[in-house]
Amino acid sequence: MDDLPALLKLLPNVGFGFMLVVARVGTALLTGPGLGEAEVPGTIRIVLPVLLSALTYPLLQNRLPPLPEGIPTLIGFLGLEVIIGAWLGFMARVLVMALAIAGDILSLMVGLSSVLQIDPSAGTQVPALHRMLALAAVALLFASGLYVLPIQAVIGSYDIITPGATLDTGGTAQLVTRAVAASYGLALRLAAPFIIICLVWQAALGFITRLVPNIHVHVVSAPAQILGGLTLLAVAIGLVFANWSAEMRQALSTLPGQ
Numbered sequence: 001m002d003d004l005p006a007l008l009k010l011l012p013n014v015g016f017g018f019m020l021v022v023a024r025v026g027t028a029l030l031t032g033p034g035l036g037e038a039e040v041p042g043t044i045r046i047v048l049p050v051l052l053s054a055l056t057y058p059l060l061q062n063r064l065p066p067l068p069e070g071i072p073t074l075i076g077f078l079g080l081e082v083i084i085g086a087w088l089g090f091m092a093r094v095l096v097m098a099l100a101i102a103g104d105i106l107s108l109m110v111g112l113s114s115v116l117q118i119d120p121s122a123g124t125q126v127p128a129l130h131r132m133l134a135l136a137a138v139a140l141l142f143a144s145g146l147y148v149l150p151i152q153a154v155i156g157s158y159d160i161i162t163p164g165a166t167l168d169t170g171g172t173a174q175l176v177t178r179a180v181a182a183s184y185g186l187a188l189r190l191a192a193p194f195i196i197i198c199l200v201w202q203a204a205l206g207f208i209t210r211l212v213p214n215i216h217v218h219v220v221s222a223p224a225q226i227l228g229g230l231t232l233l234a235v236a237i238g239l240v241f242a243n244w245s246a247e248m249r250q251a252l253s254t255l256p257g258q
Contacts, residue, residue, distance in 0.1 A: 016074070017064040020163050022053040023078050027085030028154040033096035034138055034147050036089065038120035056155055065164050077164055084161055085154070087172055088255065091179040092150040095251045096137050099244050100126075101187035103133035109191065109198040110229030111222055129233075136241065144245050149252035156257030175256065186247050190240050194232065201225065 026049035029035045035045060068074050107113040107127035116125040119134070126134075141147050161167065188195075201221075209217045252258075 013067045014061075016067040017061055018053065018057050020064055020077060020081050021057045021060055022050060023081035024085040024088075024157070024163075025049060025053045025056060025154055027082045028089040028092075028150070031086045031089030032092045032150050034141050036093065037138060052151070059155070060158055063158050063162060080167060081163060084157065084167065087176070088150070088154050088157060088257070091176060091255060092153070092252060094176075094179045094183050095186075095248065096141060097134070098183040098186040098248070099137040099140075099190065099240075100130050100134035101184060102190040102240070102244075103127065103130035105187060105191040106133075106194050106229070106233065109194040110233070111225045112229075137244070140241060140245055141248075144249075146245070146248055146252060149249070149258070150255065153252070153255035153257040158257075160256060179251075182251055186244070186251070189247075190244060193236065194229065197232065198229075201228075 029049045029052065030045060034040075035048060065077070068077065104113075104127055107115070107129040110129070112129060113127050115128045117128050117131045118124075119126045119131055205217050205221055208215075
């Protein structure tokens with residue numbers, strides 16, 4: 001009973017520190033790949049970030065600032081942690097989206113860009129191949145264990161950005177730009193065989209149009225283009241997934257905090 005007053009005195013600092021951890025870790029998980037998908041039930045999206053924050057709080061409590069005296073300062077601390085968490089989660093999500101972006105390119109090359117499906121995460125309609133590869137990216141993320149890397153980056157971010165420290169907006173914007181460029185670059189590399197074959201195919205169609213101008217070549221060739229593109233995708237999908245996993249392991253390892 002003698003320790004009860006001391007324990008009650010520590011509770012505000014403990015509660016504030018835990019809120020800071022939830023603000024960064026929870027926001028990073030909810031905006032990042034995997035758990036941040038709209039298909040995940042809301043209860044799981046709430047419970048898992050809180051549980052992970054509870055597990056990591058004992059490791060981080062010595063780095064957390066004490067409870068500030070003013071409400072505006074407290075709100076500023078929490079707001080900054082939310083921004084940092086959203087920044088880390090967004091960068092991880094952009095990198096993982098490379099496979100879905102490759103799906104957009106494939107849809108255009110194959111001729112299925114008009115076949116649309118609703119994407120709950122984007123809140124709009126996207127090509128069917130985009131949707132398929134976006135779901136495959138999430139499945140591969142968990143099956144290969146790559147989901148650990150963004151979590152490690154969030155926890156390690158406390159070594160480079162302590163709570164309450166000034167955030168370098170120029171540096172963070174530059175890192176986001178690099179992540180977006182890396183994601184689109186990976187998407188182009190994954191779709192490169194389809195792009196090359198499609199260019200050769202279109203050049204051949206142009207040559208045939210010159211030889212036989214009375215035939216609607218594009219109408220006649222559309223079924224062959226779709227069938228050939230899907231056949232090539234079925235043959236190469238394993239290699240595409242393997243290359244994406246290898247590139248993603250390297251890309252996620254460069255996140256701040258790794």
